[in-house]
Amino acid sequence: xxxxxxxxxxxxxxxxxxxxxxxxxxxxxxxxxxxxxxxxxxxxxxxxxxxxxxxxxxxxxxxxxxxxxxxxxxxxxxxxxxxxxxxxxxxxxxxxxxxxxxxxxxxxxxxxxxxxxxxxxxxxxxxxxxxxxxxxxxxxxxxxx
Amino acid sequence: xxxxxxxxxxxxxxxxxxxxxxxxxxxxxxxxxxxxxxxxxxxxxxxxxxxxxxxxxxxxxxxxxxxxxxxxxxxxxxxxxxxxxxxxxxxxxxxxxxxxxxxxxxxxxxxxxxxxxxxxxxxxxxxxxxxxxxxxxxxxxxxxx
Numbered sequence: 001x002x003x004x005x006x007x008x009x010x011x012x013x014x015x016x017x018x019x020x021x022x023x024x025x026x027x028x029x030x031x032x033x034x035x036x037x038x039x040x041x042x043x044x045x046x047x048x049x050x051x052x053x054x055x056x057x058x059x060x061x062x063x064x065x066x067x068x069x070x071x072x073x074x075x076x077x078x079x080x081x082x083x084x085x086x087x088x089x090x091x092x093x094x095x096x097x098x099x100x101x102x103x104x105x106x107x108x109x110x111x112x113x114x115x116x117x118x119x120x121x122x123x124x125x126x127x128x129x130x131x132x133x134x135x136x137x138x139x140x141x142x143x144x145x
Numbered sequence: 146x147x148x149x150x151x152x153x154x155x156x157x158x159x160x161x162x163x164x165x166x167x168x169x170x171x172x173x174x175x176x177x178x179x180x181x182x183x184x185x186x187x188x189x190x191x192x193x194x195x196x197x198x199x200x201x202x203x204x205x206x207x208x209x210x211x212x213x214x215x216x217x218x219x220x221x222x223x224x225x226x227x228x229x230x231x232x233x234x235x236x237x238x239x240x241x242x243x244x245x246x247x248x249x250x251x252x253x254x255x256x257x258x259x260x261x262x263x264x265x266x267x268x269x270x271x272x273x274x275x276x277x278x279x280x281x282x283x284x285x286x287x288x289x290x
Contacts, residue, residue: 116265
């Protein structure tokens with residue numbers, strides 16, 4: 001059930017950028033704030049850029065900012081962009097060897113559960129989880145703000 | 146998001162036993178029917194026995210059968226008995242190092258999503274997913290029935 005590190009770190013990056021308003025942030029400062037590796041974050045930011053959730057401004061004074069309004073970023077959408085797949089069991093993916101797949105009704109129950117999970121997350125936006133941005137900023141020691 | 150092998154195999158065992166009515170089944174035949182290892186299944190059956198979902202009858206003519214009526218076995222309950230944990234992110238478990246845990250609102254969204262997922266599965270019973278037991282039996286080549 002665990003989210004991938006890609007999803008976990010993506011959500012942290014989005015929360016960081018969202019609580020920094022429109023200021024351009026760097027991967028280095030986000031890595032430092034969360035105490036996680038810059039290398040990991042580069043891959044994360046790359047994926048977020050491809051999906052339009054983050055915008056990268058190049059150049060000497062460049063950096064990162066949100067690619068969309070926090071109220072438009074649904075958490076379900078973030079996971080769809082960052083999870084490798086939602087293969088709860090092998091028959092959801094291409095390498096299925098289960099002998100009862102053809103008649104199995106369990107997969108319907110699991111698909112419904114997955115749908116309920118993502119529907120709940122689609123009811124939350126980034127804005128909802130950074131509504132306490134002052135506290136978030138202080139926890140991340142963004143003292144330069 | 147993937148279920149553990151323990152959960153996956155547990156559900157398969159329960160479906161097998163449920164579609165075998167009250168006949169005592171053996172680990173060997175279930176392993177053969179699904180083409181999975183007996184060793185794996187022994188651990189699975191052990192866990193299912195501890196949680197009361199499966200009943201083991203010892204002796205020469207012994208074997209396994211469901212410990213509860215199929216209509217009483219909710220799928221959410223099976224996962225609660227078989228998943229190691231439901232730690233979607235590190236702050237759900239004991240080894241949390243995330244720097245914003247104290248003020249983070251993401252965890253509330255994730256807990257709600259997990260709750261929706263399990264609630265959906267609690268709406269399904271084993272009886273629901275073995276209502277086509279003739280097809281299941283035929284798929285599992287239970288020709289001796």
